[in-house]
Amino acid sequence: MESQRKSFAVNLLGISPDPEFRQTLLSPGAGLRGTGEFKPSSPAAAITPLPGRSTPGVKIIRSACFSCNTACEVLVFVDEASGKVLKVEGDPESPITKGVLCAKGLSARDLVDNPERLRTPLKRVGERGGGKWQPVSWDAALDLVADRLMAYKDKYGPQGVAFLEGTRRGWSRCFSRLANAFGAVNHGATGWAQCLWPRLVENSATFGAPYMESSDCENSNCIIAWGLNPPATWPVKAAEIMDARQRGACLIVVDPHFSETAAKADLWLQLRPGTDTALGLALLHVIIKKGMYDTDFVENWTVGFERLKGHVAKCTPDWGEGITRVPRRQIEKAAELYAGANPASISRCLAVDVDHDSLQACRVLSVLATVTGNIDIPGGNILVSSRGETSQNTHSFIGTEYVSKESLPLRRGYDRYPFLCTDLCPVPSAHMPTLWETVISEEPYPVKAALIFGANAAVSYANSARVKEALAGLEFLVVADLFLTPTGAMADIVLPASSWLERDNVISSFQSSYTHTIAQQKATHVAEARSDVDIVIDLANRLGLGNMFWQSETDMYDHLLAPAGVSLAEFKDRKRLHAPLEFERYKKTGFKTPSGKVEIYSSVFEKNGCAPLPTYTEPFQSPLKTPELAEAYPLIMTSGRRPFFRHSENRQNPLLREQCPRSPVRIHPQTAEKLGIDPGDPVIIETPTGSARGVAELTEGLQPDVIQTMPGWWGEENINNLIPWNEFAPGIGTVSMHSTMCRVNKYDAG
């Protein structure tokens, strides 16, 4: 049956693409396509009405999925008699998604159905990690946690207790507030130095606001998807790009791998992993040399352009090709297309956050958008609207003032990573690798207890073996999660957290919508599971910190929504808050930087010991930088995601696991042939740090010395086993995740 389908598909397409279809933009005379009139996307995108979808005995609850940070609006179908979730669908009336939903959201019922869900608080019995548990009441569990945390605080000081978080299954910074209220200088998250924070702190330094994170693809004539594969990770952005592309917008994709997005691109720039900054500098060189920058914007609204001119003079396309491997002509063409289209936008994502020079890679893209005048205009990179409610992403919400100034230098990483550990960061936090090493060495002081909410630390941090060693050395560990993860398995107390289907939430993020704040509504409940916010408020009371919190979850959301003039109940009824986009607001307010302008030359970077103009350095590990390492470990490992999992989640879901049963390792056919590896063969990847297993997939969409792996697999398939933490990105302490030298061999199970 499967082979019939394959041969049908193969025969349907044939082997002769129409020569006129998206002819390569490098051919002579080729320019921007389709500058003609706007044609609406397929009629399938039209909104279909909800009435009639409901059947007797079935309640439809409008909510927002949190299977990833996009938070697509959904309909949850619930059986009224049993309270069980029957299915989750996209909401066709959503102005944001127009009804689309990805595989994760569509199969989310598993989150409440799965027999492995944690149902009650558990207390360890017997040896740590021995797998023996005793169910206890919430009162017993939280009283014990509060007692022990206070005891460790008394004995070792607040720095002796680590407060660690992950995605927390929803948007709330309530846990951060608890950490600060407790005085925990060692508060942090798995991803902050590797995900979003580099972009946000860079935005603040360059623009004074996050102009770069929202790209108005809908109105853009040229879209650069830089290290972004939205069909796998960002459904709303994928739909937006597809519509823009059909309208005639040109799509340029920057990715070492021929991704699903690259396959739709007009121009695909296949760079060597970790060389984003060099590619950006070469693009700037071409744009400036050809005079394709926006003279008016540059003269009136920026500082440092003349210095930039001198700085990129040497960054010729030839220089760029030598470093990035992107052919000179493609660099020139991409620069012409991006600077020539008006307006044009850059969508950037995690790939630049995980570079060894994360802040510099982020900066070079911001400077590209700046010199081409694509800031805060329709079709460019824009600032989202405010819908009036209080943001949780503020220092006042997370209570930074609760941590005494004198104790801040105790925060691990404080002296080295100002963009992560001080007020320059949206959530000032500890540098996690430094903290894990401190847990192990007890230098400069002991850290004996940890509270981990919504993070699978044993899997999701780089250098996993070291993290597991640290976890095993803790005297007291509390983990709140949906399932008994490898991290929970190491704990003393495990708290059952609720999934997004069991929660109310107020979701406001550029990843969801530029113009709407949306409601997540509790649709069901699972045994004794509770939301992180609910647990945090309860625990705060038991720790004697209740006066710094709200009475309840509802009370907190009421408080946050008050400035918008609605209560949580009214908001859920209205479903969303809306504010239209505004453009060129800087003309009234200036930019909130020290100079009041966009800082191409960043005074904030200069003051904090970082290169003030975007500057390229070679990755920590590469064939050029570490040739002796490359001799034994000749392949460059990068990673990418698929539409079925976020982070280490969803591996328990049979419908998703069916799509991707094992950790895939993409290898170029030439390399595979040399190594005697066939498609589907079990393989083992090795670095001096560790090893990880996987299953080979062959693709010509990689350079022969690059492999692509996938993060998030538990146990021996975890690629974080491979990633070292000897060096970190200046200023913020990023672990370089996408440029690790490795070797691959067929794995012999015998």
Added chain:
Amino acid sequence: MMPAEGMGEATVGDKINLVIDLDRCWGCKACEVACKQELELGAGPRPMLVEAIGPRKIEDQLHWDFVPVFCQHCHQPACRDACPTGAIFMASDGTVQIDPDLCDRCGACESACPYGAIAHTDQHGPVKCTLCFSRREHGGMPSCAQHCIGRAFTVASEQELSHVTEDKKYVWRTGQVVYTSDKWASLGQSV
């Protein structure tokens, strides 16, 4: 899995087509999971299957394309002809449906389908795309069409079909499922 009430009352003019713009398919598999949810299937049978073709090099250019393959609701259904109990019939909306009460689960339809689009389940016997007739009855779209992240699917009546496909260079159909593309000439131009 029962045929919807009233299905037989539709007129020829109400024939439904599902048009798939292959140039818009990302290969994300949302449609596969949407389909399973609608038909209440677990891991295993896949009435909808997105075939990935490539990445492959054609004249130095890499291509990676995706084709959602499922019941074509053929105008001359081989499955119907093969069914010894007459369980497979063509509804008046143009779709091909299986009547579970008449089906004796012999498997003949599964072998006869040239597209491999009929999945076998121990629990339900043969399972295939129904074009979500119960959803349509309630004013909804087929689940695959609604949820598609590339918005590659368009629902069209027989009258709307030429309008929906007029901008596309290449069109292929053998039933109520219509594939379109500006890229792949081998689809031809048969509507």
